[in-house]
Amino acid sequence: MARIVISEFMDEAAIRDGLAGHDVLYDPNLVDDPGRLAAECATADALIVRNRTQVRGDLLAAAAKLACVGRLGVGLDNIDVEACKARRIAVFPATGANDVSVAEYVIGTAMLLLRGAYGSTEAMAAGSWPRNALSNGREISGKRLGLVGFGSIARETAKRAAALGMEVAAHDPFVAADDPSWSGVERSEIHDLLAVSDVVSLHVPLTAGTRGLIGADALGRMKPDAILINAARGGVVDEAAVAAALKAGKLGGAALDVFDAEPLKGAAAEVFAGCPNLILTPHVAGVTAESNVRVSGVTARAVANHLKGR
Template sequence: MTTPPRPRLVYERWTDPAAGEILELSDIDVVKLDLTAPEEQSWAALESAHGYQVATRTDVADVTGGAQWLAGPALIERCQQLLAVCSAGAGYDVIDVEACTRAGIAVCNNSGPGAEAVAEHALGFMLDLAKKITAADRALRGGPLGNRLLLQGSQLLGKTLGVVGLGAIGGRLVELCAPFGMEVLVFDPYLDEVSADARGVRRVTLAELVELSDFVQVTCPLTAETRGLIGAEQFAAMKPTAFFITTARGPVHDEDALRQALETGAIAGAGLDVFHEEPPRQDNPLLQLENVVATPHTAGITVEAARDIAVATAQQWQTLFAGLRPERLLNPEVWPHYCDRFQDILRVLPTSISHEGLTEAHT
């Protein structure tokens, strides 16, 4: 009887060394993908991989040709041993989920561990814009202050928050805003009435949300459904006193339409952590506007979130290679095909029991 092959995991980088430390204790062959090395070396590693913690350097993909290392059809076709592809954090737009599903490859993300960091960042944007904190800072540093009453802000108390996509991040933001007594509206086609009532939010259409909200907060993932979701029509429907905030992905909203809405006073301001091009060029028109507060996709980058995501990432790979069904499986319809391939390649039949269910069974 032959010994099953040792699972091989290829990664580009961890959010924190804790992932590597945990995986060192597992029976998993962990290989670092060096994108500065000759391509042949990188392809040799990937072609032998059973798991791939996908490279997420979308900001340099167009410049360096790094797009070939994202989990698209070309990489999937070339890497025939690949069983699973995972991304760190909630975003998974660097993975072609449909192509993976067709190939029998499981796709996972880690939406929970970074939720606190991103939700706090979103709340920070809300407070900054409403209280004109960055605007006041710019005024103080820019010369004689003049009339400080021109920096009059507003309060969050009693305002209406509209959340587009009530996942882990949006849900945590709702909790953080509870002390402000805000009415919370949610547009999320996957949220049912029972869950909405339990969270104390009201389900509405997108049209209702943008019309009624004082803060429109986008936290949904970038998918075929959400690409271009917020455009000229939605910005035109917002209150002139409303703020647009996004910690999602740039292509969920139309940047030109947002710029026009901000320049014409159709909306009061915007808090942006994401852009169509990242990092954005310094001459990006949005960065020239005084009613914009921006950060370079750093909402989820905190010491705590980096470690939590790394730990969850390592545990997720342990779950996958143990033949258990991962909690954050994004394409559950792949499971039968995935199990067949897992058995053929690693000579072990996976189980439909999740890691969470297994833990409960032993308590």
């Protein structure tokens, strides 16, 4: 019987059904107690995490028996993949399991920010009737969506955008020109994409090459009424530059679900005070009731199969 430590929230049915027969410690608050987490990992054969548990350095060193890491999501920037590879620790992201959730988040926030009519509840409940002020909202149909990165989530986003009448372009040098996924989507260089898109959505991992990709220069190339959406990784966007562009009227709106430092707090949070047409969410674009079931099931099966095959 293997010992499995789960340090962040996970669907309990997936734990019960997918990890039956193992010694499982499930504590979704364990991520917030680094000392106890390291102590529990000392005897763990498997560790299951979301994005907050940093599987690197001291924690990896403490987990001397670790055979695999299950990631309840797709990004791996919180896991030292190279160190795991060197120790032959398998890493299992839940690839594809939350694609729909993120794609819906992108389209939903794009529609909300373009229309601009959904922040009037308080004023109307107080007796105001701001009809004229809210009559200049924009339709999503006929707008141009620019996808920076064209992996599986971006492709799901493109399908939904096309169904709503959007034109779709994408930039991704790692997707071959003859890949069939380009059907109906224009291949574009990033500078051109930024300059002509009404909505720009980011779908890239955080790497040395993508850190700070959308900073003041990139924002300056965008249309002044364009919408920026980042549900990919914090650090890809210069948050202060986005806030400055919104306040200066040089960006039409933004939705940020991920941040360079999470949780967002202190001075990093204060930079957004007073920004118009801004949506901030706490890294939940890929987390829905449905995706949690899918992600948890995929991860539980991957971990259980790996432990069974040792």
